[in-house]
Amino acid sequence: MPYEWTEPRPGGPGNAPLEECHLWPFRSLPRRGMVVFIGITCALVSIPLLAVVGSPVLWGLLPFLIIAIGGVWWAIERSYRDGTVLEVLRLWPDRVALTRHNPRGPRQEWEANPYWVDVRLHADGGPVEDYLTLKGNGREVELGAFLAPEERKALHDDLTGRIARLRAP
Structure with missing residues (x-):
């Protein structure tokens, strides 16, 4: 799959995220x-x-x-x-941060409190099938628009569970 979660680092150094997900487009021709x-x-x-x-x-x-x-x-x-676009999603107990590294444009960043983050999977109305977005801090941002619909569904389920664990006391 063109996304990968890193292992949680309990008590990581400094302000390291608990989990980090890297998303990239699939390359069919090496x-x-x-x-x-x-x-x-x-x-x-x-x-x-x-x-x-x-x-x-x-x-x-x-x-x-x-x-x-x-x-x-x-x-x-x-x-x-x-195809060198890279999205990095980081999860901390008190925030969720998404950074998108564009190939020919500025880096885009988004941050919100995990308690208020809403993970949405839009079956209709998005630019792609099963459009995945994160909503929080007054903005809605896309996540993994370059992924296949099945991969976006799997990421939605995975991310919803991980954010729910962050909200739990």
Whole structure:
């Protein structure tokens, strides 16, 4: 799953959170797979060029093929950069904090008292199916919009239980 809870640290050093959850987008194509894909694409594109090797037509086609392969490379790299988003949810006995590290934007932060935090799973009306939000301190923030619907449901159940334990005396 593209989220992971760290183990609670009883009596942790200083002001360390009791629990911490890291959420990240799923990467279906690892870097090694991207290199293989680009290599296979280059090989397949070069097969038709064998017929025009030694003729001026090769020099007319070659720039367009290089631009096409460069465009595919750029698009996949851009996807990797956009996929570097990381959300960190920290739970303390007296507060819940969410930090979102955006790939091309400022870091976003949200904090609230766990007693007033409401974990909501919106079946309809959100930008994605089973939209998960945290509401508290006068704001409602999304959590894990890049997760699959089943993962958001599992995270909702897990997070609801963990926050309920924080509220218990």
